[in-house]
Amino acid sequence: MPSVEFQGKNFDIDEDGFLQRFEDWCPEWVDYVKDSEGIKDLTDEHNKVIEFLQDYYKKNGIAPMVRILSKVTGYKLKHIYELFPSGPGKGACKMAGLPKPTGCV
């Protein structure tokens, strides 16, 4: 299992750069990932998406459907891609520390 060190923190990740354990998430993780996800500066809008994903995951044990993410944050899918260029799954979920999306992707 590869692991990375960033600003004094250690993260176990998989080949796709997803955190192996949600509990390992910390704000430094977001800083570490953002470059590889094509994000220059984190804004409140980024944080709003990340916070919602984490809340939803903690409550429901799964990531929300795209439609729910849009509805709750008020961001259209287009805007979510503006915030997270690789999209809600590979981009936002990875930064929020959620498990890697699965299924027929």
Place this chain on the structure above:
Amino acid sequence: MAKHPTPLLDQLESGPWPSFVADLKIGAENRHKNEKGLELQIPEDVIDDLLGVLELSFKDGTTHWKHGGIVGVFGYGGGVIGRYCDQPEMFPGVAHFHTMRLNQPSGLYYTAEYLEQLCDLWDFRGSGLTNMHGSTGDIVWLGTRTEQLEEIFYELTHTYNQDLGGSGSNLRTPACCLGMSRCEFACFDAQKMCTDFTNEYQDMLHRPQFPYKFKFKFDACPNGCVAALARSDFSIVGTWKDDIQIDQEAVAAYVGGEFAPNAGAHAGRDWGKFDIQAEVIDRCPTGCMSYEGGKLTIDNKECYRCMHCINVMPRALRPGKEKGASILVGAKAPILDGAQLSSLLVPFIPAEEPFDEIKEVVENIWDWWMEEGKNRERLGETMKRLGFQKMLDACGMEADARHVQEPRTNPYIFWKEDEVPGGWDRDVEEFRKHHQR
């Protein structure tokens, strides 16, 4: 000398059918020779290692790819299928072995020049292995590394004007039969419609926003050469409204033996002299044809347009002139609640550019399914769960006898409250006045 011994795979080089093993070995050899002097961007021995890992799977009877994989290009939520080998030390060449889907041209017509250009790029930045084509229709590029994805995408879009295909919970790459390009049965321009829909719904194709995957397929007649009815959530199948066109002289030529039935499709065996009564008239599913006094007649009002007679005598019979399409919806593979073929939704709809009538149906269904569909629920399952009537309502359509193969046999019939005099609010005391306990 091969990098890994492959005694089991070697057996698949014998026999008459083109051997994928032989092809892989040629591919591996070509990479080692590298006659064009390419600066190969992924390991030179990627194909050797693929053969190695496949041999290992043959030996122990199990796959050696890890679960899942999430990679892609910025701006898109799909198009690349990430894959990692679970024995990366033994087979470093395929430690990353991602698949890229490229949106194919409708009908799969190519020029050599175009394919060569694509091959040059793929030899340079990928494994050189392909699947022509994936079941959904895409050109499939088998095996590259994560660092190459954006490089390949840049080159594809900037140099070759070529986009990725779809993957994930979105509109997958649409596909069609070859339609009017070389088939006299085509009832609409399937290629044009396929290309038009692909372009119109690019956003749905590249950025997953559905409850689950959704596929379009376009068959220009009921023969179903792209299997729309079985392999697409939204199946468009060409048909006609008026009479089958009959050329009596050509019918006589079939009867006389000058024209071979089914265009000679059964020439490999002696089936005897063509017997129009046994092979056409008696096989018509509705029995709406007759052949008397050397004249073929069709009671078109009773014709299902099954294509059988036209398929048998293509030089004598043609689809009608008033052409269009039927829309059927809901086909899916077994997971989760059982396989489905598409069910007839619109018996006949115009199929002319810009295809607005069909797009309206598409968008009504999406509005409904995107709102009501559960996570990872195919349209066919949403229909089953909420009922066909709900989808008719969503599309603003009236129920029609053609919507069913047979009426329901159970009596569990729901009524809307406003259809029932007095509604649902009843007072039990009122009932007791007439019926003692």
